[in-house]
Amino acid sequence: MxxxxxxxxxxxxxxxxxxxxxxxxxxxxxxxxxxxxxxxxxxxxxxxxxxxxxxxxxxxxxxxxxxxxxxxxxxxxxxxxxxxxxxxxxxxxxxxxxxxxxGAQPSHQAGHSHGVVDPARYISRIDAVQYAMDCDDGSNADDYGQADLILMGVSRSGKTPTCVYLAMHFGLYCANYPLTDEDLGSEHLPKILRPYRQRLFGLTINPQRLQEIRHKRRPDKRYSELQQCRYEVGQVEAMFRRHQIAMLDTSRMSVEEIAATLLHTTGIRRELVG
Amino acid sequence: MxxxxxxxxxxxxxxxxxxxxxxxxxxxxxxxxxxxxxxxxxxxxxxxxxxxxxxxxxxxxxxxxxxxxxxxxxxxxxxxxxxxxxxxxxxxxxxxxxxxxxGAQPSHQAGHSHGVVDPARYISRIDAVQYAMDCDDGSNADDYGQADLILMGVSRSGKTPTCVYLAMHFGLYCANYPLTDEDLGSEHLPKILRPYRQRLFGLTINPQRLQEIRHKRRPDKRYSELQQCRYEVGQVEAMFRRHQIAMLDTSRMSVEEIAATLLHTTGIRRELVG
Missing domain, CATH: 3.40.50 (Rossmann fold)
Structure with missing residues (x-):
């Protein structure tokens, strides 16, 4: 080589x-x-x-x-x-x-990108990152009213890094809600999510891929058994269909691809804040 | 225009x-x-x-x-x-x-950047983001042994977004520890940080700028009074000097600039994982 x-x-x-x-x-x-x-x-x-x-x-x-x-x-x-x-x-x-x-000359000034930013924009970007952290994994659902987007999906389907990416690069307020066994046993949307129907987006994932990711994290638990992954993914996709929630299969996608697809599919406002 | x-x-x-x-x-x-x-x-x-x-x-x-x-x-x-x-x-x-x-032809294959990634690399990047979230704001100090870098500084000096950025883009394990009144009253480094001296890095900030950021977040509290900001920044800089901890003034820097400066100053391994 x-x-x-x-x-x-x-x-x-x-x-x-x-x-x-x-x-x-x-x-x-x-x-x-x-x-x-x-x-x-x-x-x-x-x-x-x-x-x-x-x-x-x-x-x-x-x-x-x-x-x-x-x-x-x-x-x-x-x-x-x-x-x-x-x-x-x-x-x-x-x-x-x-x-x-x-018909204009470049300003040749440093820092217009990745550089010094006006304080208001700096603060709003930082606040978006903080929001992603505070509203990760179902926490602080009382703040969902502020969300631009609420991602839902099973554990390890890519919700957290996607929220953080959208906050960091686009200043969006993204919360994420993990669908657990309790939610999956019901025909209804989790009560806490119902007021925000228009802002929900579902992530799904191939059960084998999910098993692989979970196994690396917590091997030898029910959590990382293929059967459990199949059950959860099946239930979650049925829930998305039943409630007509748009869904995205993240199995072979990078965080950037998931983020770019969500922006594109939802038509949410986008403005680079980096 | x-x-x-x-x-x-x-x-x-x-x-x-x-x-x-x-x-x-x-x-x-x-x-x-x-x-x-x-x-x-x-x-x-x-x-x-x-x-x-x-x-x-x-x-x-x-x-x-x-x-x-x-x-x-x-x-x-x-x-x-x-x-x-x-x-x-x-x-x-x-x-x-x-x-x-x-003397080679481009492969013209999609997805080599921001694209499909090998599972091991995907997982390590996601784990780094998770680490940044788990070890934010002084949490899970038991996991500091895994850290590539531990940022310390007063509340709102830029620690959290910097950790998240370094995790997302470089797969680095970055924890952050907020220095509070209790820590600032002491001559010593917080006990929990002492084993990791080589991995500590201090962030500091202009007190006026800090006051501006805090005021936007929580106005009318001691937290966002200029006098308090001055006290904290003075104490924190004295601590960094006393213990010879490298420090960076983040007052007029974007998250990207703080991250790039840390990578450059510490000479920490860097590899884009996006």
């Missing part, structure tokens, strides 16, 4: 470049990448150090490294682009095109 | 394109953007619908929309690129360059 050194360089967090490079490099499964992230490169000295480090890697590897960079400071990006590397300038590749199209 | 319609189009979640476009467009504060996200565009019919929708917007606006797209399916991206729009092909702009450099 061939190898390549990768640098992510930025005068801010570098998270945008890190995520994009992750998306791109996973398209080359035949190459083994070793990645170094160098964030907050925001002085002349730091830029010099970075260029040295890249050039040193080029020498050691006998092949030029890949550099993904997002600099707001155009002077710095220009200097890094002269290093001994294939340099991918994530921002500038598109900024010039956008500037021409919009 | 000029206006422009923006479409984010993808055969997967579209989250990569959404985050990148967010970074780029915030560089043009003089333009008002209206964004529509169209994820999971993965059939011929859906591609046709998207092209129609873009062309219709071009007609209504009398100016062509901006389209940011990430298609794994090259046939789809080719068709969307013919719409009446400025089309920014986030993946292909770089994939061809990377393929040439690496």
């Amino acid at each position: 061939s190898k390549r050194t990768v640098f992510i360089v930025s005068d801010r967090t570098g998270l945008t470049a890190e995520e994009l490079s992750h998306s791109l490099l996973t398209q080359f499964p035949g190459v083994h990448f070793t990645t170094t992230v160098l964030p907050f490169v925001d002085t002349d000295d730091k830029v010099n150090d970075v260029v040295h480090q890249i050039n040193a890697a080029a020498q050691v590897d006998s092949v030029r490294p890949l550099v993904f960079m997002t600099f707001v400071n155009a002077n710095y990006s220009q200097r890094v682009s002269q290093a001994e590397a294939l340099v991918i300038d994530v921002f500038n590749a598109f900024l010039a095109t956008l500037a021409r199209e919009l | 000029s206006k422009r319609t923006v479409f984010i189009v993808s055969d997967r979640t579209g989250l990569t394109a959404e985050e990148l476009s967010h970074s780029l467009l915030t560089q043009f504060p003089g333009v008002h953007f209206t964004t529509t996200v169209l994820p999971f565009v993965d059939t011929d019919d859906k591609v046709n619908d998207v092209v129609h929708q873009i062309n219709a917007a071009a007609q209504v606006d009398s100016v062509r929309p901006l389209v940011f797209m990430t298609f794994v399916n090259a046939n789809y991206s080719q068709r969307v690129s013919q719409a009446e729009a400025l089309v920014i092909d986030v993946f292909n702009a770089f994939l061809a360059t990377l393929a040439r450099e690496l």
